[in-house]
Amino acid sequence: MTAPAGEVLVLFGITGDLARKMILPALYRLTARGELSVPIIGVARSVRDRATLDKHIASAVQDAVPDADRAALEAFSARVQLVAGDYGDPDTFRRLAAAVHSAAGSDPFGVYYLAVPPDLFGAVVDNLAAAGLTGRGRLVVEKPFGHDLASARALNARIRRHVDEDQLFRVDHYLGKEPVEDLLVLRFANTLLEPLWNRTWVRGIEITMAEAFDVADRGSFYDAVGTVRDVVQNHLLQVLAYLTMEPPVSDDADAQRDGRGHLLQAVRTVDPAQAVFGRYDGYLDTPGVAPDSTTETFVALTLHIDNWRWADVPIRVRAGKCLPTTALEVVVELQQPPRRLFVDAAGGAPGPNLVRLRVQPDAGLTFELLAKEPGPGDRTAPLPVSVDFRSVLGEMHAPYERIFADAIAGDPTHFARMDTLEEAWRIVGPVLDERTEPPLTYPRGSWGPDVAAARLGWHAPLG
Numbered sequence: 001m002t003a004p005a006g007e008v009l010v011l012f013g014i015t016g017d018l019a020r021k022m023i024l025p026a027l028y029r030l031t032a033r034g035e036l037s038v039p040i041i042g043v044a045r046s047v048r049d050r051a052t053l054d055k056h057i058a059s060a061v062q063d064a065v066p067d068a069d070r071a072a073l074e075a076f077s078a079r080v081q082l083v084a085g086d087y088g089d090p091d092t093f094r095r096l097a098a099a100v101h102s103a104a105g106s107d108p109f110g111v112y113y114l115a116v117p118p119d120l121f122g123a124v125v126d127n128l129a130a131a132g133l134t135g136r137g138r139l140v141v142e143k144p145f146g147h148d149l150a151s152a153r154a155l156n157a158r159i160r161r162h163v164d165e166d167q168l169f170r171v172d173h174y175l176g177k178e179p180v181e182d183l184l185v186l187r188f189a190n191t192l193l194e195p196l197w198n199r200t201w202v203r204g205i206e207i208t209m210a211e212a213f214d215v216a217d218r219g220s221f222y223d224a225v226g227t228v229r230d231v232v233q234n235h236l237l238q239v240l241a242y243l244t245m246e247p248p249v250s251d252d253a254d255a256q257r258d259g260r261g262h263l264l265q266a267v268r269t270v271d272p273a274q275a276v277f278g279r280y281d282g283y284l285d286t287p288g289v290a291p292d293s294t295t296e297t298f299v300a301l302t303l304h305i306d307n308w309r310w311a312d313v314p315i316r317v318r319a320g321k322c323l324p325t326t327a328l329e330v331v332v333e334l335q336q337p338p339r340r341l342f343v344d345a346a347g348g349a350p351g352p353n354l355v356r357l358r359v360q361p362d363a364g365l366t367f368e369l370l371a372k373e374p375g376p377g378d379r380t381a382p383l384p385v386s387v388d389f390r391s392v393l394g395e396m397h398a399p400y401e402r403i404f405a406d407a408i409a410g411d412p413t414h415f416a417r418m419d420t421l422e423e424a425w426r427i428v429g430p431v432l433d434e435r436t437e438p439p440l441t442y443p444r445g446s447w448g449p450d451v452a453a454a455r456l457g458w459h460a461p462l463g
């Protein structure tokens with residue numbers, strides 16, 4: 001059954017940081033391309049007047065899209081209506097209901113996007129329901145969805161009192177990234193990779209999400225969360241699922257979501273002994289960070305997938321702030337040939353073939369092969385065969401453009417289903433609960449505590 005398309009978009013948190021950095025530029029681009037035509041209503045606590053909202057929209061769009069067309073920007077801003085008020089106040093929702101009806105008719109199908117702090121999700125949904133807005137509507141909820149398995153289940157139960165599962169879209173913006181989805185396309189649209197993509201040919205997998213910047217002005221948010229909750233439980237486990245899941249049985253949204261869910265079911269709960277936590281030098285001086293904080297800004301851990309395809313293949317994952325670069329890269333190390341016939345330039349054993357899948361900043365693919373070194377003898381030389389996707393395929397759409405387009409169209413493929421989220425919380429549970437030691441300090445600009453590489457056996461530097 002096709003889901004109804006949204007007839008009005010309501011954005012809670014239109015003046016927040018996420019809206020400024022990501023959502024408003026995405027909505028502008030969709031509108032400018034003619035792909036978004038429904039009325040938009042922004043709900044805000046901090047901005048009460050039209051002129052301030054217009055200024056906020058203009059500066060958000062111009063910061064992200066410096067060549068934004070002035071007329072298109074003004075037209076976009078004029079289409080956004082403002083409902084100002086507190087999210088806990090039923091009167092805000094009565095006024096919102098009136099705005100929804102006047103913008104889109106007596107009983108429109110509404111898309112309600114909650115870009116607000118998670119402690120407000122429950123109240124917003126309760127008040128939407130009390131105002132009669134959830135019956136015909138879709139709720140789109142930003143991350144984090146819960147703080148652990150129990151709180152995720154409690155939040156889900158609270159929201160599900162008012163809406164069915166198919167009305168609830170949980171955002172993980174990594175699911176909206178084209179290079180993440182491309183992992184599935186590269187694997188299953190080609191026959192070159194898939195025959196190798198299993199324990200027979202793959203020796204190990206490394207996934208690195210490095211960020212060169214610190215937590216900046218997000219100290220109080222980050223200190224309550226840490227790296228595992230911020231990017232591993234959600235973004236990196238979804239990347240892992242795309243990288244290692246079985247082929248979906250069809251192109252149906254739930255077939256893809258089933259595939260990701262089954263994969264995460266097979267991921268072993270992380271053993272805290274196989275995790276190293278770090279904190280960059282100076283983190284404790286960040287405004288909003290508790291002086292006795294034990295929050296990690298770096299984690300390296302080893303995952304195992306207990307299924308037929310991946311048994312015994314170690315999957316090393318590391319993520320952190322203040323690392324040497326900003327990039328997300330997957331390195332797949334293949335087994336060595338069964339007999340060594342050649343040596344490398346130094347007379348030693350040649351290195352393994354690597355498949356590097358770069359997700360960001362520039363999506364690309366490198367096969368690290370070996371070829372004959374020119375000259376006498378049979379020595380090997382590394383031969384990186386590399387392609388940058390943008391130079392061949394052109395610009396990709398930003399994740400929030402896809403998230404909003406899909407939320408309005410009603411396509412749930414790139415949203416997280418509750419079963420997958422529960423598995424993800426289960427996988428990281430013990431490293432959240434059972435850590436007693438404070439994280440190890442590492443210098444800014446390094447690859448985390450030295451012990452991370454040494455103990456977990458990191459192999460490949462980023463390409």
Ligand code: BG6
Binds near residue numbers: 173211230231
């Ligand atoms: C967010 C995290 O979900 O993802 C941030 O809260 C992180 O801490 C960000 O920096 C990374 O997203 P992207 O799209 O820039 O890789």
